[in-house]
Amino acid sequence: MGDPFLRTRIALPARPATFLRRERLVTRLDRALRTPLTMVNGSAGAGKTLLVADWAAGLGRPVAWLSTESADQGPGVFWAYVLHAVRAGGADLPAEVGCPVDARRVDHTLLARLAAELNTAEQSVVLVLDQYDRVSAPEIADQLEFVLRHAGRGLRLVLVTRNEPLLPLHRYRADGEMTEIRDAELAFTPEEAALLLDLHGLSLPLDATRALVDRTHGWAAGLRLCALAAQESPDPETYLKEFEAGRSTVADYLLAEVLKQRTPQTQDLLLRVSVLQRFCPELANALTERDDAESILVELHRENAFVEDLGHAWYRLHPLFGEILRAHLRVRSPGLEQELHRRAAGWLRGSGHLQETLAHGAAAGDWEFTAGALVDDLAIGQLFTSLCSDDLAELFSRMAPEASGAATHLVRAARDLCRCDLDRGLVHLRHAEEALDSAGGTGGDATARLSWALLEAMVARLSGSPDRAKNAAEAAERLRYEVPAHLLDKHPELTALLLTHLGSTLLWAGRFDAASGALSTVVGGARGASTALARQESLGHLAMIDYLHGWLGRAERKAMAALAESERFGLPRPSGSGVERLVLAGVAVDRNELTRARALLDEAADPGPVLRDPVSVAGRALVTSRLLLARGDPRAALAAVAADLGTEVVSPWAESQSAMVAAAAHLAEGRPQSAAEVLRRVPDGQPACAVEAARAQLAAGNHEAAITLLDRLRTDGRAGPAVTVRGLLLRAQAADGAADGAAVHRLVGQALTDARRERLRRPFLESGPWIRGVLGTPALQKLAAGWLTPARPRRGGPAGAEPPPEPLVVEALSGRETDVLRRLAQMMSTEEIAADLHVSVNTVKTHLKSVYRKLAVNRRNDAVRRARELHLL
Incomplete structure (x- = not known):
């Protein structure tokens, strides 16, 4: 053609002073010397060219470099440049190979001579074709593949491109003869980004660097342009955290290199889908009102045009590119963004993508639509499940006050009840009911009425109204047959939450059997993340029932299962009402593990925006007052007894438990008559x-009255050891006063046997001085040794030497602490123990700290040794 060869096209590009050599990628490129074909495929500005240029410069051998041009006039010019680059790179190609004489074609014989010459060369030629995506002629790809195949080991071809070339890549991949580096590998890691910023004179904390990498997806050009701009800022860290992508050099780069290179139709599609987090061709078509999205998206992804393939025909934009496009959309088409959100919400709702529907409906400002989508999907229970409840609450916190309708009032009521704001929640719930009644009894409002029933049950729980809860549950049962079955299957949390609220309310009313039935249905129902909170709450309330009946072991197991449920699904801590921790604290008080009880109460204290129902409030007051009694502070215990909670019904067990605490406080201060009167x-x-009451009569000297009360006692097997052991000890005390030694030993022995299984200590400590001598008798000492009194010393040792005093375990190990200790004795690591017990490492560490404290040791080996001395292992 008469044009001279341009030396800039065959010269290695210069690397800037701030270029960062990344060894992990250089190591990958070194494989190029072992495979015929290497492809470095990435988006514009991904750092492909400089990476390969730096590798080639440090290779220690000649490299043929050619930057291709779209202006090349056919295969003849392309191959002329290839031959010139190979010779300039140091390869000794004989003149017989020839040179193309026609710009539009190349002789096949020339390609065969070139391949044959390369095949017999002593050293292979490394040929780098930069910007190969500019080569669009299919015949060039065929010719290049022919030369590569027949050159054998004599040619190592490196393609630097924005898209996949028209070569039979599948064959090279299958044969293991191809090295690939793609966009994901080209992305900078936070550590590499920190080094790059340092080369620009910027030193940022690692968390700020990570945030920048997240925002740019590690895109090389974006990081460099941000760094250059930050150099001009008086506060680089703040600039990099808050810079407006739409008004930056990054925006200029992407708009020029990516957007403006596209057709008007492609530009329009990119701008419109920028309002979406992800999109498929059908959704994109809904926004553009055309039908060409599929082919455009496939091409954009193939060309690495900042469109990422998520699989299953879903895509997303590079986050920084999307941010810039949204800013450009607002300038180019003011007001269109809200309409696009509305269209997206409509399409997504019809396709069953609820979370995205809500997000776009809120962005469009259409709150009736958004609240209606939540209610119609029967998903209002998600506001209470602790998994996405915060996100939903934040989204609907922006709801315009003028938005009205049954769905909006239901959502407002749910948000208020989430925060235990009963008064405001009732107002909105009443408005929702009025709106539903005014709309008539059409079948279309069944989901709204079922959502109302859930909220009504929660109101009943917070207000302590069993009749209201029962009515809500009956209404829900009727409505279940009017709601599509697939919605009930999709949202099992609604039924689980409703039954949990019903069970809690029945428990408050003292209807333990009915409460256990509802709560057990939840525990045995659908398992999964959506019902985890309901199962945790139900297990906690079942544990409370066992605790109130005096079955400490059962209560502890259910409470621990409740905690495991929340831990398994990563629920926030604390979550729900925290009743399971209150039960564990109560169990710890009865076992005289007072430090543990205080810690558990502190964990459940003031949990913030979680459920505070009458059961948990009364339970906290009860356990706190019992702990204060155990610590010898009866006045504080009396003050801590639950006052009137303003519930619709008075709880019989809360009333009786408060009376028992008050009576115990009076007895501790020497007022048995006041205790009896309470x-x-x-x-x-x-x-x-x-x-x-029998204890009060006994303290007043009325032994016969005390025995009469105990004789009348009919537990029907419901009362557990925490109740029956106290009764046995009172009978033993009365027998002691009557000098009936045989009865005393028999009754105390039975009490010790029953209490040992539960590690129940408080009844013995509350019994007074008379029991110490009884426990010291040989017949009973064995039953009390090791868990209630110090273990007996072992035999042996030097003659005349006194055995060393063995420590008393003041607080017995819990079941889970014993499990951890046994695995500790097996030399298992903390991580292995966690895996074996299916709990977190942090939970194991917490148990270990408690074990060390109770055994008065500081190390693992000492804990095992001490446990063996105390016959705990």
């Missing part, structure tokens, strides 16, 4: 109260 006001039929 307990007389409690309705009959409460075994624990009857035992406490």
Whole structure:
């Protein structure tokens, strides 16, 4: 053609002073010397050219470099440049190979001579074709593949491109004869980004660097342009954290290199889908009102035009590119963004993508639509599940006050009840009910009425109204047959939450059997993340029932299962009402593990925006007052007893438990008559109260009255050791006063046997001085040794030497602490113990700290040794 060869096209590009050599990628490129074909495929500005140029410069051998041009006039010019680059790179090609004489074609014989010459060369030629995506002629790809195939080991071809070339790549991949580096590998890691910023004179904290990498997806050009701009800022860290992508050199680069290179139709599509987090061709078509999205998206992804393939025909934009496009959209088409959000919300709702529907409906400002989508999907329970509840609450916090309708009132009521704001929640719930009634009894409002029933049950729980909860549950049961079955299957959390609220309310009312039935249905129902909170709450309330009946072991197991449920699904801590921790604290008090009880109460203290129902409030007051009694502060215990909670019904167990605490406080201060008077006001039929009343009579010297009360006691197998052991000890005390030694030993022995299984200590500590001598007798000492009194010393040792005093374990190990200790004795690591017990490493560490404290040791080996001395292993 008469044009001279341009030396700039065959010269290695210069690397800037701030170029960062990344060894992990250089190592990957070194494989290029072992495979015929290497492809470095990435988006514009990904750092492909400089990476390969730096590698080639440090290779220590000649490299043929050619930057291709789209202006080349056919195969003849392309191959003329290839031959010139190979010779300039140091390869000794004989003149017989020839040179193309026609710009539009190349003789096949020339290509065969070139391939044959390369095949017999002593050293292979490394040929780098930069910007190969500019080569669009299919015949060039065929010719290049012919030369590569027949050159054998004599040619190592490196293609630097924005898209996949028209070569049979599948064959090279299958044969293991291809090295690839793609966009994901080209992306800078946070550590590499920190080094790059340092080369620009910028030193940022690692978290700020990570945030920048997340925003740019490690895109090389974006990082460099941001660094250059930050150099001009007086506060680089703040600039990099808050820079407006739409008004930056990054925007200029992407708009020029990516957007403006496209057709008007492609530009329009890119701008419109920029409002989406992800999109498929059908959704893109809904926004453009055309039908060409599929082919455009496939081409954009193939060309690495900042469109990422998520699989299953879904795509997303590079986050920084999307941010810039949205800013450009607002300038080019003011007001269009809100309409695009509205269209997206409509399409997504019809396709069953709820979370995205809500996000786009909110962005469009269409709150009736958005609230209606949540309610119609039967998903209002998600506001309470702790998994996405914060996101939903934040989204609907922006709801315009003028938005009205049954769905908006239901969502407002749910948000208020989430925060336990009963008064405001009731107002919105009443408005929702009025809106539903005014709309008539059409079948289309079944999901709204079922959502109302859930919120009504929660109101009943917060207000302590069992009749209201029962009515809500019955209404929900009727509505289940009007709601599409697939919605009930999709949202099992709604039924689980409703039954949990019902069970809690029935528990408050003292209807333990009915409460257990509802709560057990939840525990045995659908398992999964959406129902995890309901199962945790139900297990915690079942544990409370066992605790109130005096079955400490059962209560502890259920409470621990509740904690495991929340831990398994990563629920926030604390979550729900925290009743399971209150039960564990109560169990710890009865076992005289007072430090543990205080820690558990602190964990459940003031949990913030989680459920505070009458059961948890009364439970906290009860356990706190019992802990204060155990610590010898009866006045504080009396002050901590639950006051009137303003519930619709008075809880019989809360009333009786408060009376028992008050009576115990009076007894501790020497006022048995006051204690007896408090307990007389409690309705009959409460075994624990009857035992406490007998204790008051015994303290007043009325032994016969005490025995009469105990004889009347009928537990029907419901009362557990925490109740029955106290009754046995009171009978033993009365027998001691009557000098009936045989009865004393028999009754205390039975009490020790029953209490040992539960590690129940408080009844013995509350019994007074008379029991110490009884426990010291040989017949009973064995039953008390090691868990209630110090273990007996071992035999052996030097003659005349006193055995070393063995420590008393003041607080016994819990079941889970014992499990951890046994695995500790097996030389298992903390991580292995966590895996074996299916708990987190942090949970194991917490148990270990408790074990060390209780055994008065600081190291693992000492803990095992001490446990063996105390016969705990």
